[in-house]
Amino acid sequence: MNLQENISLELLNTFHIAAKARYYSLIKDAHMLQLLLKHPFIQNLPKLILGGGSNILFVKDFEGWVIQMALEGIQQVEEDSNHILLRVGAGVSWHQLVVYCVNKEYAGIENLSLIPGTVGAAPIQNIGAYGVEFSEVFESLEALEISTGIIKKFKKDDCAFGYRDSIFKSSLQGQYIILYVTLRLSRQLTFHTSYGVIQEVLAAMQVKELSIQAISDAVIHIRQQKLPDPTLIGNAGSFFKNPVIEQHLANRLKNEYPNLPSYPQADGQIKLPAAWLIEQCGWKGYRHGAVGVHPHQALILVNYGGASGQAIYQLAQEIQQSVAKKFGINLVPEVNIIN
Numbered sequence: 001m002n003l004q005e006n007i008s009l010e011l012l013n014t015f016h017i018a019a020k021a022r023y024y025s026l027i028k029d030a031h032m033l034q035l036l037l038k039h040p041f042i043q044n045l046p047k048l049i050l051g052g053g054s055n056i057l058f059v060k061d062f063e064g065w066v067i068q069m070a071l072e073g074i075q076q077v078e079e080d081s082n083h084i085l086l087r088v089g090a091g092v093s094w095h096q097l098v099v100y101c102v103n104k105e106y107a108g109i110e111n112l113s114l115i116p117g118t119v120g121a122a123p124i125q126n127i128g129a130y131g132v133e134f135s136e137v138f139e140s141l142e143a144l145e146i147s148t149g150i151i152k153k154f155k156k157d158d159c160a161f162g163y164r165d166s167i168f169k170s171s172l173q174g175q176y177i178i179l180y181v182t183l184r185l186s187r188q189l190t191f192h193t194s195y196g197v198i199q200e201v202l203a204a205m206q207v208k209e210l211s212i213q214a215i216s217d218a219v220i221h222i223r224q225q226k227l228p229d230p231t232l233i234g235n236a237g238s239f240f241k242n243p244v245i246e247q248h249l250a251n252r253l254k255n256e257y258p259n260l261p262s263y264p265q266a267d268g269q270i271k272l273p274a275a276w277l278i279e280q281c282g283w284k285g286y287r288h289g290a291v292g293v294h295p296h297q298a299l300i301l302v303n304y305g306g307a308s309g310q311a312i313y314q315l316a317q318e319i320q321q322s323v324a325k326k327f328g329i330n331l332v333p334e335v336n337i338i339n
């Protein structure tokens with residue numbers, strides 16, 4: 001049986017927490033996964049699906065079976081004059097897929113360049129960046145139901161995509177293993193440049209004619225300037241989601257804190273930047289031993305080397321408490337906490 005015991009997860013999560021998995025398998029084909037799931041010993045184990053480990057915090061060892069998805073393949077399944085449908089293995093690196101599409105001039109995911117992790121995890125929290133969300137290019141996915149071993153197809157309406165959210169993070173959490181994702185990319189080049197400093201960077205790069213390659217390059221440049229590289233400093237990107245609150249609450253906070261940035265949403269609610277709230281509570285650049293809050297980006301908690309998952313979790317809780325006390329807002333972690 002392809003089941004390893006007592007495996008260190010240190011190199012398998014971008015926080016570089018030295019937790020252990022009691023059992024571990026690297027899954028390269030769906031049939032093998034189906035066979036393993038039928039095994040009575042395995043059926044009784046708690047299970048955790050792992051991609052690139054870039055959105056996960058291990059607070060302690062995992063006393064069950066860690067299933068790391070390594071299904072490969074980018075397959076063109078359909079095309080017409082406007083669109084291309086790509087069916088992609090869950091284990092393909094997200095950025096590798098972006099590079100593939102940019103090279104072929106398939107538009108739609110260039111703003112999502114350099115997001116760490118795998119294609120199979122992209123639907124889980126509906127990854128997003130620079131004004132684009134994964135759900136905009138999503139066509140369907142195939143996922144294995146853990147309890148039955150049956151492969152089910154999910155269309156967009158089945159997935160309940162929201163801001164850093166999907167049905168796989170809520171009512172179906174832990175019930176399905178995503179095997180393949182099909183994306184609908186466009187031959188029509190529509191550029192999303194209004195978000196953040198993309199236009200400034202394009203101008204600095206002296207881009208004369210917009211292309212998806214130029215946008216991808218600009219996004220990569222911004223991300224490399226702004227975000228800590230997890231291979232150098234352990235982190236999992238934004239630790240908390242940006243809170244979305246009712247308009248009357250936002251108005252009340254604005255009266256008290258006139259500099260509070262706020263972003264109206266289509267449904268009338270207001271999104272607030274969690275980084276601003278955390279910074280106002282004095283956490284930006286905080287460091288205690290091996291754990292801290294990044295000096296340039298208050299939303300990113302970091303492991304400077306050798307930190308325990310428990311220490312990072314504790315820091316996250318202290319931040320939540322101080323933001324709740326000062327602003328009356330409960331920050332919700334974006335990172336999946338395994339405890």
Ligand SMILES: Cc1cc2nc3c(=O)[nH]c(=O)nc-3n(C[C@H](O)[C@H](O)[C@H](O)COP(=O)(O)OP(=O)(O)OC[C@H]3O[C@@H](n4cnc5c(N)ncnc54)[C@H](O)[C@@H]3O)c2cc1C
Nearest residue numbers: 049051052053054055116117118120121127128178236237
């Ligand atoms: C430096 C940095 C920057 C980041 N920037 C962004 C950003 O701009 N936008 C953004 O949205 N995210 C960002 N992230 C978060 C992260 O990159 C994404 O959430 C990514 O999709 C996680 O992929 P993964 O393969 O590493 O997932 P993992 O961390 O391995 O898993 C995440 C969750 O998905 C589940 N899961 C993983 N694969 C599967 C599967 N095949 N089937 C079922 N469940 C599965 C896991 O059980 C877990 O609950 C960033 C992270 C880092 C470290």
